[in-house]
Amino acid sequence: MTSPVLAERRVERLEFDDLSGKWSATVSVSINADEPVFAGHYPDFPIFPGVCVLECVRRGAEVAAPADAGILRLAAVESTRFTSAVYPGDVLSIELQWAQRGLDWRCSARVGTDRGPAASVRLRYQPEEAS
Known part of the structure; x- marks a missing residue:
């Protein structure tokens, strides 16, 4: 999968x-x-697009998935709420919480920068063999 985020x-x-x-x-x-x-994206006042914040959460969740979950694939973005802008030079801190529900795994994320909260995201993953 190709990502718009480097x-x-x-x-x-x-x-x-x-x-x-x-x-x-x-x-x-x-x-x-x-x-x-x-x-x-706003050349005179660059703002990191919300979809790219979501992409950072997805990529972060996949690199830090539970060890016993096996291979997971994204099944749904259940919710996303953006609370402040992200700018060049910011460092996103993504706090992830994983919980298994049946065969699925839910990942809740809180995203922040030095200025405070930036977004909250809930993702649902399924094991590769369940797809």
């Missing part, structure tokens, strides 16, 4: 909570001014 994902934390039975992770993504999407 930025690399960096897994900062990945852990399993025995008490809750949930996986959590933190992924960071540095948004550089040389991202191709900035070329036509």
Whole structure:
């Protein structure tokens, strides 16, 4: 799959909570001014498009998926809410929470920058063999 976002994902934390039975992770993504999407998205005042924030969450979720989930494929974007703009030079901090529901896996994400919350996203994944 080709992504419109060049930025690399960096897994900062990945852990399993025995008490809750949930996986959590933190992924960071540095948004550089040389991202191709900035070329036509408000050239005099570049803003990282919301769809690219969503793409950073998807890519972060997939690099930090639960170890026991097997190969997962995105089945649905259940919700997305953008709360502030993302600019060149920002570092996205993506807090991920994974929970299994039946065969599916739900991933809830909170995205922030140094200025505060930027978005919240809920994704649903299915195991490759369930598709």
